[in-house]
Amino acid sequence: MIIKPSSVNSMAFWGKRLLSYAKTGIEHCHGKTQERRLIQTNISVFIAVITILVFNLAFVLLGNPGLMYSGLVQLPFLLLLPLVLWFNRKGRRHEATLTLFLLVMLDAVSALMLAQGVTLGLQYYFLMFAVLPASYLDAKHWPTTLLLFLSNILLFGYFEVYGWQAHPSIAEVPTFTITLLRIIMVGSCATTVLVVILISEYYAAQNEQELQYLADTDSLTGLPNRRAFMGRLERTIKDRRSFSLLIIDVDHFKQINDTTGHQTGDAALQFLANQLNACIQGEDFAGRIGGEEFAMVQFCASPLEHLVRAESLRKTIASAHPDLGVGPVYLTVSIGVCMATPPVSLITLMAMADNALYEAKRSGRNCVQVAAAKSESVPPWQAVT
Numbered sequence: 001m002i003i004k005p006s007s008v009n010s011m012a013f014w015g016k017r018l019l020s021y022a023k024t025g026i027e028h029c030h031g032k033t034q035e036r037r038l039i040q041t042n043i044s045v046f047i048a049v050i051t052i053l054v055f056n057l058a059f060v061l062l063g064n065p066g067l068m069y070s071g072l073v074q075l076p077f078l079l080l081l082p083l084v085l086w087f088n089r090k091g092r093r094h095e096a097t098l099t100l101f102l103l104v105m106l107d108a109v110s111a112l113m114l115a116q117g118v119t120l121g122l123q124y125y126f127l128m129f130a131v132l133p134a135s136y137l138d139a140k141h142w143p144t145t146l147l148l149f150l151s152n153i154l155l156f157g158y159f160e161v162y163g164w165q166a167h168p169s170i171a172e173v174p175t176f177t178i179t180l181l182r183i184i185m186v187g188s189c190a191t192t193v194l195v196v197i198l199i200s201e202y203y204a205a206q207n208e209q210e211l212q213y214l215a216d217t218d219s220l221t222g223l224p225n226r227r228a229f230m231g232r233l234e235r236t237i238k239d240r241r242s243f244s245l246l247i248i249d250v251d252h253f254k255q256i257n258d259t260t261g262h263q264t265g266d267a268a269l270q271f272l273a274n275q276l277n278a279c280i281q282g283e284d285f286a287g288r289i290g291g292e293e294f295a296m297v298q299f300c301a302s303p304l305e306h307l308v309r310a311e312s313l314r315k316t317i318a319s320a321h322p323d324l325g326v327g328p329v330y331l332t333v334s335i336g337v338c339m340a341t342p343p344v345s346l347i348t349l350m351a352m353a354d355n356a357l358y359e360a361k362r363s364g365r366n367c368v369q370v371a372a373a374k375s376e377s378v379p380p381w382q383a384v385t
């Protein structure tokens, strides 16, 4: 099948319209769960309107007076459904949800009692109206949820046990048509429940992603925090690839804080994070592992390249003199490098990089030191075990 670009465009157009309609009143929501409930309510209005219209059309086409009458008694509820959106637009989510459930319940009761009876299985809708409020209403409104559950179960139970006589003309509808209408009716219930579950799942996945991001990210610099960095470092070690670990510590950061203020100190840390991000190549990764301490894993082709890149990072920072709102700030960093060829333990690796950093601080700061450089004969990347 060939899909024309114009039909893709119009699908995108209607998709966007539906999405903006589904988000009616979203500006009043606090948090993802409220958003999810609001969208579920708005989408349900849309489904209810479409369902009533489709059944009305089918009833008119069938030309049966009883069925057409059943469609007619549903029209007032159809006209009242936009009230739900009006409540949501005003930020009154609870009233909106309550209105939705009361309208669809009354709609089903009147269509069933005045025309259809239980012939088309309309009573099954009460099962759906019994369980959905638990997903739509806030937990604090549990009495409403319980009331809706009990009243719908009672309605279903009553009509299922005692039945209800349909309009006499409905007896003339062929059995096949009745069966088809029953299937469509139950199918529309199942579709509504499916849509509600899909929306819930989508929001649950988004929530999880957001929480994961917050748990892994340093809020000041946007870099992975210590926990996330260490996790990735551990996975890198398990991958058994050669790499170098850099620990980068700001020199005399306390002085920067003391002389220019804590805010400038924060801006300096953000500046450094940007510098680290700019120096990331390929699968390299960086993180903020302490107050003024950063770390970076670099994958390079040769040990010499590891050193050249560490030295270039140091020089770039030292020569940047960024203006952090208080004129140029002279920032330098000391870098401890440990080149590793796994197998190597995380503790050993960190200890060696820390030792190298300590050496860099001891030898005057603003320099790069490599772990195990004491040994002349064994290259440092082989000394790591």
Ligand SMILES: Nc1nc2c(ncn2[C@@H]2O[C@H](COP(=O)(O)OP(=O)(O)OP(=O)(O)O)[C@@H](O)[C@H]2O)c(=O)[nH]1
Binding pocket: 220, 249, 250, 251, 252, 253, 254, 255, 257, 261, 262, 263, 264, 265, 266, 269, 290, 291, 292, 361, 365
């Ligand atoms: N502005 C700001 N300062 C921080 C943050 N986290 C830690 N610090 C400061 O970083 C400073 C670290 O000071 P020290 O450990 O003495 O290290 P230093 O002054 O950089 O000295 P050397 O590392 O020896 O060169 C402390 O004053 C902390 O208050 C932060 O998030 N923002």
